[in-house]
Amino acid sequence: MDFGGGDEIRFERLGRAGIVTLTRPQALNALTHAMVKALGKALDAWERDDGVDVVVVEAEGRAFCAGGDILHVYEAGRAGQPPVDFFADEYRLNARIKRFKKPYVALINGIVMGGGVGISFHGSQRVLTENAQFAMPEVGIGFFPDVGGSHLLPDLGGSFGMYLALTGSRIRHGDALWSGLATHTIKAEDQDAFLDRLCATGDPESVLRGFFVPARRETDRPVLEAIARHFAQPSFSDIIASLDRTAPSDEFAAKTLATIRTRSPTSLHVAWRQISAGLTLSMDECMKMEFRILNRMLAGHDFYEGIRAAIIDKGSTPRWRPAGLDDVSVADVDAYFAPLGEQELDL
Template identity: 85%
Template sequence: MDFDGGDEIRFEHLGRAGIVTLTRPQALNAVTHRMIKALDRALHAWERDHEVDVVVVKAEGRAFSAGGDILHIYEAGRAGKPPVEFFADEYRLNARIARFKKPYVALIDGIVMGGGVGISFHGSQRVMTESAQFAMPEVGIGFFPDVGASHLLPDLGGSFGMYLALTGNRIRHGDALWSGLATHTIKAQDQAAFLDRLAATGDPESVLRGFFTPARRETDRSVLEAIARHFAQPSLTDIVGSLERASAVDDFAARTLATIGTRSPTSLHIAWRQISAGLTLSMDECMKMEFRILNRMLSGHDFYEGIRAAIIDKGSTPLWRPASLDAVSAADVDAYFAPLYERELKL
């Protein structure tokens, strides 16, 4: 079965299931434009196929997907041809997954970040193994938590989504299950048997009841209480101030403050606003908002500087512009959210 994914993504119809496998393990299954378009075609076909009851997305190798192909994005942007259509198609796919009429099961074993989150966590069942890790680390490369993070993260209790957005920190499967990011956890060794049973029945909920293995929350209650206290503050300035006041006597506050201090100030302001706004927006509205931000990011400084520091000159320190939170004005932030008029995202 071929939806023109080449050797980057594979499609199979097994029993009652449409199986999607990301096949770029050497690149940690970073999502490419070809993969996005192929998956969109597959979902369009399978949603209307009476022989497909459920769609499963999984991956080869040690990562589910470490995000988008940011080196390609960097090179295209630096050449004066920022890949706006890549993101437009990606965001449309994210929205399609969220409203997909059949069960959509993401089977996540290994790291899932950025673009990988976009093709997995908007599905109906998000299944993680003990090897899985989740992160939205975009503020660390001068970007913002996109691919529907503004719809996904605000719903997490205890301001946990705001914490993940502003720090970019990784969490494991237990925290993902506790927070509601994951709907189920299973053992890595059970993946093949789970898929066989799912293909035979086409009924993910009944199959998951047989394979579900509860996962303990990894983050201590005291830390969760600190996250809720600090990250529920009514502005980014208030969050940082709350952490600063506690940092002298609280290791968590000191570590978190240090982490935030390495992130792009512009990205932090944008992430705080988008996660706050997303609480009252639909998925489609979030994707349109993110597309507005994206267009401004691709013509800005920090995104390319962040990729340079992380990927091109590995391990170097990015030079953010502006360099401090105080130097980012409300007008600067407003500009990222301004209408695009005839260039708005069409869903």
């Protein structure tokens, strides 16, 4: 089946299922604009198709999807043509997945970050194997946890979502399951049998009952309690102050604070407000808010500087502007959330 996307994404009808496979393993299945548009077309067709009971998204290689194609974003932005249209279509797709009327199963067997989260974790079943690793590391490249991060992360108990947003920390399948990010965990060796059964029945919940293998949480209780204590503070500056007070005598606080201090100060302030606001917003409202932030990020400094340091000059230290956490004003942050007028995201 051809919905576009060339050799970057494959679409198949197998039994009762529509199967989507990301096929850019050499690029860790990073999302391109063509992949986003093709997946959107497939969902439109399969939602109307009475022969398709369930949609499954999977990927080739060792990563599910490591995010968007940020090298392209960097090059386009530096050429004075930031790819706003790519992000607009990506955000529309994220919202489309959230309101998809049929079961949407993400089968994740490897790294899932950024844009990969957007095409998987808004679906009805998020199925992770023991090889899965989840992260929203955007503040480390001067960006923010987009693709619906403001809808997904606030719902995690114990301020775990705020912790993930502000640190960019990676978690494995057990933490994903127990936090509510994943709905099920299965063994990697069972993936083929799981898919075969799902294609035959079209009923993910009944099939998952036979393959579900509970995963133990990787983060121990004292650390979870520390996360809840520090990251539930009523402001970003209060989070920093809480970590700072405890750091001299607590290894977790010291390491966490050191990690946060390497991130973009602007991104941290924006992310804190974004995740806080998302708690009371619908998915569509979150996507419109994120599109406002996105437009300002693409016109700013830190996103391009973060990509330069991480991708262009691999491993170099980014030079954030402003450089200090205390140098970002309330007015600076307000500007990222200001309305876009006629350029608002149309869902």
